[in-house]
Amino acid sequence: MAKELVKGNVAIVKGALLAGCELYFGSPITPASEIAETASLLFPKLGRTFIQAESEVAAINMVYGAAGAGVRCMTASSGPGLSLKQEGISYCAGAELPCVIADIMRGGPGLGNIGPEQGDYTQMVHGGGHGNYKLIVLAPNSGQEMCDFTMKGFELADKWRIPVVLLTDGFTGQMMEQVDFPDIPVRGIRKDWGVYADKESRHNLITSIYLSHADLEKHNQKLQNKYADIENTEVMIDEFHTENAEIILVAYGISSRICRTAVEICREKGQKIGLLRPQTLFPFPAKRLNELADRGVKCFLTVECSNGQMVKDVRLALNGKTPVEFYGRMGGEVPSAEDIVEKVESLSGVRS
Numbered sequence: 001m002a003k004e005l006v007k008g009n010v011a012i013v014k015g016a017l018l019a020g021c022e023l024y025f026g027s028p029i030t031p032a033s034e035i036a037e038t039a040s041l042l043f044p045k046l047g048r049t050f051i052q053a054e055s056e057v058a059a060i061n062m063v064y065g066a067a068g069a070g071v072r073c074m075t076a077s078s079g080p081g082l083s084l085k086q087e088g089i090s091y092c093a094g095a096e097l098p099c100v101i102a103d104i105m106r107g108g109p110g111l112g113n114i115g116p117e118q119g120d121y122t123q124m125v126h127g128g129g130h131g132n133y134k135l136i137v138l139a140p141n142s143g144q145e146m147c148d149f150t151m152k153g154f155e156l157a158d159k160w161r162i163p164v165v166l167l168t169d170g171f172t173g174q175m176m177e178q179v180d181f182p183d184i185p186v187r188g189i190r191k192d193w194g195v196y197a198d199k200e201s202r203h204n205l206i207t208s209i210y211l212s213h214a215d216l217e218k219h220n221q222k223l224q225n226k227y228a229d230i231e232n233t234e235v236m237i238d239e240f241h242t243e244n245a246e247i248i249l250v251a252y253g254i255s256s257r258i259c260r261t262a263v264e265i266c267r268e269k270g271q272k273i274g275l276l277r278p279q280t281l282f283p284f285p286a287k288r289l290n291e292l293a294d295r296g297v298k299c300f301l302t303v304e305c306s307n308g309q310m311v312k313d314v315r316l317a318l319n320g321k322t323p324v325e326f327y328g329r330m331g332g333e334v335p336s337a338e339d340i341v342e343k344v345e346s347l348s349g350v351r352s
Helices: 010-017 033-045 056-068 081-094 121-125 142-158 172-175 213-233 253-268 288-295 308-320 336-347
Strands: 001-008 021-026 049-052 073-077 101-104 136-138 163-169 176-181 237-240 247-250 273-278 280-282 297-306 322-329
Touching: 001 010, 010 021, 010 101, 010 142, 010 172, 010 176, 021 033, 021 101, 033 172, 049 136, 056 073, 056 081, 056 101, 056 247, 056 322, 056 336, 073 081, 073 136, 073 172, 081 101, 081 121, 081 163, 101 142, 101 176, 121 163, 121 280, 121 308, 136 273, 142 163, 142 172, 142 176, 163 172, 163 253, 213 308, 247 253, 247 336, 253 273, 253 336, 273 288, 288 308, 297 308, 297 336, 322 336
Parallel strands: 021 049, 021 073, 073 101, 101 163, 136 163, 247 273, 247 297, 297 322
Antiparallel strands: 001 176, 136 280, 237 273
16 A cells, blocks of 8 residues: 555545546636646546546536546536536436546535535435436545545446545545555456447447437336435445444534544543444435434434535434434534534533
8 A cells, every 4th residue: 555645635536546547527626626636647647638628517528428438537526516517417327327526515605615515415415407316425534535435436336337426525625634545556347338439339329318208217217226226235334432322423524523523522521422424425324324213312413514404314314213403514614523512412411
């Protein structure tokens, strides 16, 4: 393993190269700019292709074309850019094209600011484009996971023929941390459905249009069956002190790191607090939440840098079985561990 001190955004690019990504399409946007910058430097050096697209719309449609040609490819942006990519993402999902899309979230709505936020959750987890589609959404919270989840993303994208999103925040993208990069890179394999401009693949068809209502419904049902299989097999979670917790925090990305510190503070005070961190936002860990609720957890507290978007999925998963509270900040403001401890103590009736 090669150890380097790098920003999370840089770890994404190096993870993509190690995963056999051949093409990067995109343009800089804060706080994701280091992804395009690093890709522009490293991809050509390794015989790969970097193209600075003229727009976010162009970038995602280049991804559509490259993915249809059976090549591992990716793009990255932040909230305003991902808003523009939504139509192309829906096309990729409809045509079942594997690709990786990184979203380094910033404050919104509109242009907002360049501070870290988690306000793109609904857009990416529940689909900001048209149609009945889903994306696999991975939620790294460290530089190491920025690399590891990028590599995992290409693996899942090819396995399920689906776009995969790396959904993280400006803090995680900008922080410098030690990352262990694997020594042996992976290369993509030829896909029997790809269009390679050769005799063997000349009859393959990449499309998301079905003019027959019956054919489109059949295609949609095929997609829903695939999403159900993904929900049954690909859930990833990280738990911290949930074994005897009476209150469990639910958080992802930078919020989960702050929550982990809050749990440590509470545990030092003798309070039975734990943390469940979804590493996949789709598929969502609904089953595990219910298992913890059945075991006797008194309350779940969802912590987000947003107006409360994931909390709706937590409440839906539990369906009233256990109370679910919410604590959030917006606009680039990030809660402190002490803020979360205070909220926990207000729920448990404990005062320090």
